[in-house]
Amino acid sequence: MPDDRKKLTIYQIAELSGVSVSTISRVINNSPYVSARTKARVTDIINKHNFSPSSLARAMTSNHTKTLGVIVSDITNPYFSELYLEIQRYAVDLGYSIILCNTFYGGSNHGVSDAIPENTYFQMILDKQVDGVLILGGEIDRDHISDAYKEALNRMGKQIPVVILGESVPDCNCIFLNRNLSGGIPALIHHLLALGRRKIGFVGGEEGIRTTTARLTAYTQTLKNLGISFDSSLISLSNYYAPDGYRAMAKLLEQPETTPTAIICMNDAVAQGAIRAINDKGLSVPKDISVASCDQFPSGEYTSPRLTTLDQQNSYLGRMSIMTLINAINNDSEGISISHQPRLIIRESCGAHLGIQFQQ
Amino acid sequence: MPDDRKKLTIYQIAELSGVSVSTISRVINNSPYVSARTKARVTDIINKHNFSPSSLARAMTSNHTKTLGVIVSDITNPYFSELYLEIQRYAVDLGYSIILCNTFYGGSNHGVSDAIPENTYFQMILDKQVDGVLILGGEIDRDHISDAYKEALNRMGKQIPVVILGESVPDCNCIFLNRNLSGGIPALIHHLLALGRRKIGFVGGEEGIRTTTARLTAYTQTLKNLGISFDSSLISLSNYYAPDGYRAMAKLLEQPETTPTAIICMNDAVAQGAIRAINDKGLSVPKDISVASCDQFPSGEYTSPRLTTLDQQNSYLGRMSIMTLINAINNDSEGISISHQPRLIIRESCGAHLGIQFQQ
DNA sequence: CATAATTTTGGTACCGATACCAAAATGACA
DNA sequence: TGTCATTTTGGTATCGGTACCAAAATTATG
Incomplete structure (x- = not known):
């Protein structure tokens, strides 16, 4: 029985298989440039030792982490938690993980008064090098957003795709999905x-x-x-x-x-x-x-x-949000327009x- | 005005400051081995260019990501979302991000029948090299858990700290926090x-x-x-x-x-x-x-x-869970015992x- | 002022993957 | 059997940080 106390690296698998790291890399990435024999042997060893490549190291070269940031004002609010459910379902299907950030902004607060400034999260998320960000509620829902917030949004939007389920703000490097707020x-x-x-x-x-x-x-x-x-x-x-x-x-x-x-x-x-x-x-x-x-x-x-x-058809809104974000990440500039009529x-x-x- | 379209690296900051990368590293890590003059100059340039180090690269050497995995069966359930709120509040205070995984297991399902197997998440989370995992509800809440699940738990528990808010399962490399289920x-x-x-x-x-x-x-x-x-x-x-x-x-x-x-x-x-x-x-x-x-x-x-x-004092339970996890990560083996009396x-x-x- | 002690800085291997190019092995064909 | 094309494999730079050791600069001391 193999020792799985610590994660193995591609080098150790190479050692165990008697081939080079390049070959291991090819196997785990399903490259066609490996002989069937080698591939079978390596796959065997990988399975036996329960190896899986470090997504960290991968991200270093590939420049994408397969991680998304979702910033939400209050996840205990059914409106947001239902959106989130749909978002996560779709994201996981496509192999993305989600870093969830609850800002408590304007939320029920549950006895605690201090919201966490959204800018804090922007930085945190940016440092984690997420592939994209989805913003649901919070400061963006104000009629007049502060300059500081807008500037922070802008900076983030320049670096990675940012999708906002909310009303457009002019001159903002973000993709807005305008809901039909007053319909019905x-x-x-x-x-x-x-x-x-x-x-x-x-x-x-x-x-x-x-x-x-x-x-x-x-x-x-x-x-x-x-x-x-x-x-x-x-x-x-x-x-x-x-x-x-x-x-x-x-x-x-x-x-x-x-x-x-x-x-x-x-x-x-x-x-x-x-x-x-x-x-x-x-x-x-x-x-x-x-x-x-x-x-x-x-x-x-x-x-x-x-x-x-x-x-308000939250499932639909959630699905549209995450689809838009992932399209933006993949540069499928094919714009998604949402149209929902509250029923x-x-x-x-x-x-x-x-x-x-x-x-x- | 500096170009912030792309994240800068420590090398570029070094270039701009006319010092070596080692020195930059010292500055951003608050090492005492930098002269006040240099530190001031570098800090200035860092701020001007809005530089922040890649947490990915950092994680490569330090072997910790400052990220936690939280696996929950249904975040729309107020029981869990309140736990989550408290958990995230504490985690963020200590500089941790949270990857949230909703398994839909035994949840309201919201019209969809297929739960996402928790093992899928275990692998996903492990690959992301989170520093620890917190499990709230799901299969673990069954009277009899499957061998496959237990084995998956075990494998995960061997690699990183796993805290489970739930009743103990024998021979499981996890930390259990037993709630007072029937109190009251x-x-x-x-x-x-x-x-x-x-x-x-x-x-x-x-x-x-x-x-x-x-x-x-x-x-x-x-x-x-x-x-x-x-x-x-x-x-x-x-x-x-x-x-x-x-x-x-x-x-x-x-x-x-x-x-x-x-x-x-x-x-x-x-x-x-x-x-x-x-x-x-x-x-x-x-x-x-x-x-x-x-x-x-x-x-x-x-x-x-x-x-x-x-x-049931969810805030207390949430706080105890996250505290236990973070203690385990820091090897503060000082055991936390929870005692709550439903009121x-x-x-x-x-x-x-x-x-x-x-x-x- | 020379030398030692201390402060400050620089160079580079390393973390674990991928990418790209070069080299080796294999097969095809004259 | 030699030559060339094709398949398969290996070597190594790279991503952006940290860590450790060596080197340079500064200060203290006799």
Whole structure:
């Protein structure tokens, strides 16, 4: 039984096989320039000793590491973890490993306040010589990104392919995949109107974040277009998690005049928090207030009531992101354009299943 | 303005500074054997050109990559993603990067059935020459692990430190951190008994998985010790996610004789699914059935009703795991022993807040 | 000021692969 | 059997750092 306590090198295999390192290299790289006899013998010895070449040494000459960097703001957020799953699945199929970097930026923070500066990760990842970088959320999602951040992005983008699932930033050496952030909002509003609701609020999300801004704009615009009287006191922002939804909704419920008959939440976590706040006030969903959400989480199907929400098609977005990155790495400049239409999922939280007309 | 299109090497910096590569190496490694003058000049040039040494080349000589492998069965599961957050936080503080490998093993699968064999990852990670490996969930959580898996673990453990957050497997070159899997179950049962419940069911989890087996044993044992009549028809296993909780609970509700007055669920996701199943049958929680859970998720505080559950102290477990691994890497053989007592969180789903005595 | 002690610097082998060119072995054919 | 083409193999520079030893420069000492 061979000693596998330490990794063997190509030189030791050469020694054991009685051939040169060049020949071993040829065998492990499936070069045609080896005789069948030699190849068989060497393969045998390789298997017996469980040898596999050091990817480190390989990377030294080949200049690629078969490693990708994925920078994400909060992996505990179902939106990101679902994206990640799809990304990793595809990457592993193609032989890539993923260095995951959680920045905690704008995340739930879980009791800890200090986010890790994304620049720190940029450097870390660059030093590891990854073949490409994928950025999901974080500073890039702000309406206005800082010069320092942009400069860091630029520097990174000059060295390796950087794909960003987010809205384009001018003069940035990165590939942007623009999502359809506000798609589905009009459908959501029409759904609520059809049920009789007219006093529609907006709950959750954070000021200055792209997703929030885009949806908020779509929301106000749609209402305006329909000639619905609209009051900014029905908007209550905070953040993207259940506690935020609770807090934001509780604020709306403080005064009768700001209490809506329906709300649109940023995502299912926010919606769940909002529903709790409504229940704690002794009101009921959907009887007193209809609740809709913009971003479907797996849990939304099991809340009470089940959430009417938008499916943002995360798997599709994840797959497009990783495909774009790998194409960029392989210089297949064949641009990928993404087009996804968030799909309305009608369940119970707006009251459609009751088949009645609600009060306005 | 320096050209930063390509990463500079230590040789080019040497050239630019008019000194030898040895000196540059000394500067970037903070060696005391450089004159202050030289050090200042070189540092200047390094900063101006934004140079940072290739961690690849460094790893070639130093034999460590400052990279860790983390193998997890399903990162979308809040249990694991919270562990991961704590692990990464600690690792990054110490200058380590993390290669994350999601095996999909026994996970929610998200519509895809084929898990990625963990052995594949073992090889991938070993080739990348990570300094250590952390395993969270997956095959290791089975009551009986396969010989092939064990052999793969062994081979890996011989080469690099492997820490497993899970129950010990004999003759395995790995460091095991045994969790207190069944802690808190008696407390949960006492809580239910105090509220008047006696027909207590067990919902969710999967046959042959350590967590399930341990908790099931604690459950039956506690009931037996208390002299409570116990019926195995009150046990309905399935898996660890909301749809599984729904399915398992629905099964119990099919017949009046198997319908419990209280249930203990494997985690908050399962509990949420179970509550939906109960509601869909026209019954109410906690009035008709009390629901308790063994594993706290952030969402459990925002369900209707709020979940009475067990806090497994994931942050603590995550921190202990990564600390153990890094200690092992540094040969600080100083063993870390973990001791966590799952803590009972009393909220609404068992009905304690109502202050009444329920039917048995 | 010569010599020794100490500080500072330079040269080069090495880590484990690959790539490229040269050399050896084999086979084809006159 | 000799010559040439083709297949197969070997030798070694290289990637970008570190480590170790030798050499040069500086300072201390008699």
